[in-house]
Amino acid sequence: AQSVTQLGSHVSVSEGALVLLRCNYSSSVPPYLFWYVQYPNQGLQLLLKYTSAATLVKGINGFEAEFKKSETSFHLTKPSAHMSDAAEYFCAVSGGAGNMLTFGGGTRLMVKP
Amino acid sequence: DAMVIQNPRYQVTQFGKPVTLSCSQTLNHNVMYWYQQKSSQAPKLLFHYYDKDFNNEADTPDNFQSRRPNTSFCFLDIRSPGLGDAAMYLCATSRPPPGTAYEQYFGPGTRLTVT
Numbered sequence: 001a002q003s004v005t006q007l008g009s010h011v012s013v014s015e016g017a018l019v020l021l022r023c024n025y026s027s028s029v030p031p032y033l034f035w036y037v038q039y040p041n042q043g044l045q046l047l048l049k050y051t052s053a054a055t056l057v058k059g060i061n062g063f064e065a066e067f068k069k070s071e072t073s074f075h076l077t078k079p080s081a082h083m084s085d086a087a088e089y090f091c092a093v094s095g096g097a098g099n100m101l102t103f104g105g106g107t108r109l110m111v112k113p
Numbered sequence: 114d115a116m117v118i119q120n121p122r123y124q125v126t127q128f129g130k131p132v133t134l135s136c137s138q139t140l141n142h143n144v145m146y147w148y149q150q151k152s153s154q155a156p157k158l159l160f161h162y163y164d165k166d167f168n169n170e171a172d173t174p175d176n177f178q179s180r181r182p183n184t185s186f187c188f189l190d191i192r193s194p195g196l197g198d199a200a201m202y203l204c205a206t207s208r209p210p211p212g213t214a215y216e217q218y219f220g221p222g223t224r225l226t227v228t
Contacts, residue, residue, distance in 0.1 A: 009153075034216060043117075043203055043219035044156070090155060094216075101217055103155035 002027045002093045006104035014112045019063075019078040021107050023091035026072065031093045033074045034101070035065055038088045047089075050074060061085070086111045116140070117220035119204050125226045126194050134189040134223045136204030145187040146217065147179060148203040156203055162187060163209070191225075199227045 007022040025031055032051055036044040048059025055067040065076045074091060091104040117138045126132040136145065144163050148156035160169045162181045176198070178190040191198055201224050205217040 032216075036219075041201075041222070041224060043119075043221045044205075044217075045219070046216055049216055100158065100161075106153070106155050108153075 002031070002102045004091050004093050004102055004104035006089075006091050006107050008107055009105060010108045010110065012110040012112060013081045015083055016080050019076070019081045019085065019109065021076040021089050021091075021109065023065075023074045023076065023104060024072055025074060025091070025093045027093055033065075033067060034092045034094070035059065035063070035074075035076050036090045036092060037061075038090065038106075040087075044090065047076070081109075081111045083111050083113065085109060117204055117206055117218055119202075119220040119223050121223060122221060123224050123226070125228060126191075127228055128196065129193045132191050132194055132225070134191075134202050134225070136187045136189070136220055137185050138204075138206045138218075138220075139185070140206055140208075140218060141184060142206035142208045142218070143184075144207045144209060145181060146205040146207075147177075147187070147189050148205065149198075150201040150203055150222075152200075159189070194225070194227045196227050199225055201225075 003026045005024045034049045035047040037047050038044050047063050048057045050057050050067045058064045063078045065074050067074050088106050088108050090106050092101040094101050120135045146161040147159045150156040158170050159173045176192050180188045201222045203222045204220040207217045
């Protein structure tokens with residue numbers, strides 16, 4: 001069984017500040033991990049993915065995430081927030097049969113000017 | 114560009130009136146998924162097709178049906194929509210391993226309103 005916990009349903013940062021969105025996972029098999037972003041009234045767009053290669057993964061729009069097996073974490077970071085980063089972010093884990101994704105509850109990122 | 118397309122983007126239907134949502138893909142992926150997403154919640158998987166094999170999630174209501182006439186197209190039928198079925202419906206595709214790393218590619222969604 002797999003599960004994902006995103007700490008903080010809402011995160012607010014100032015423009016230019018560090019963005020840190022937290023994700024912890026549970027998986028009985030070596031996981032594949034993903035971060036997706038969703039803008040209002042849009043589908044989900046893949047930001048980055050971890051596939052058991054490098055533990056530090058770089059994605060689009062300046063985001064990156066680090067896989068830490070000992071902490072079962074896959075936190076998403078960006079050094080400097082832009083107004084355009086305001087969106088909902090979902091962490092997800094896969095690895096079971098059928099290629100299913102298990103999503104976390106999501107974190108809404110708000111960026112203040 | 115290869116993509117997942119959903120039509121219409123916004124759909125209004127009446128309580129109890131059947132409605133069909135469409136999804137097409139140019140990625141030639143074997144697997145297609147339908148998710149329901151309510152406000153401020155994560156997407157909830159309704160069912161998926163692995164090629165022609167249909168897989169229903171245990172808690173998907175019987176009111177929801179799906180058809181996949183060919184690799185490119187998949188439809189979501191809601192036989193008698195209730196007010197609680199108002200949501201965003203997301204279609205996604207993936208190619209099982211070996212190949213991509215289990216990622217799913219999402220369409221833009223159809224927002225369903227039930228009046």
